[in-house]
Amino acid sequence: DAEGNTVVNENGDLVIYVTDENGKYVEDANGEPQTNSVTFPDSIATGSTLETPEYKITFPEDWYIGDMNRAFQEDNENTYVEIVDLGEVEAMSSIDSIFSEKKQQAEEIAKQAEQAYEGITYTLDYGEKTLTKQELDCRTVTFSMQQSDGTQLYYSQIFYFIYQGHLFKIDYICTDGKQDTSYDIAEILNANLVMKTVVEETEE
Secondary structure (H helix, E strand, O other), rough: OOOOOOOOOOOOOOEEEOOOOOOOOOOOOOEEEEEEOOOOOOOOOOOOOOEEEEEEEEOOOOEEEEHHHOOOEOOOOEEEEEEEEEEEEOOOOOOOHHHHHHHHHHHHHHHHHHOOOOOOOOEEEEEEEEEOOOOOEEEEEEEEEEEOOEEEEEEEEEEEEEEEEEEEEEEEEEEEOOOOOOOHHHHHHHHHHHEOOEEEOOOO
């Protein structure tokens, strides 16, 4: 709409405002903006840009969008970024109350991994970070597994945040434990992730 929001109707379809050749809204007989509705696809991937009904992000030029909407850099298929909508949260839930549960889950997974592989130790850290101009209030889980000689076998950083009543997570996963220090994933997200403001079409 005129304020830059993504407008949906009662069926969740995207509302498109009809414009003339000069880009101005076309009005109906009642003087209201004329609209059409279309179903927005689950995702649109073009080069290093991924757009969904909930967000849009453009990664650096040497990245591409692969299967499952995971973003990869060049030919490195061992490291990827994935943004996931985990669904609606209860009305009174806060990011801290939800994160408390996520921390418990992370600790259980880490202990299971340590028990499953002989000689493996793990590091688990928690933090807070504000991302993008929209000031997304994130909680982070950073997890790594190492061999006894210090060789890192696995690394991940997960960002959790609530936006418009939904819980989102952003996974940054290095399945082989090798982190590329040529970029900072938080800086990429901070500069290029835009969460869409979705509002329901009002009945006149």
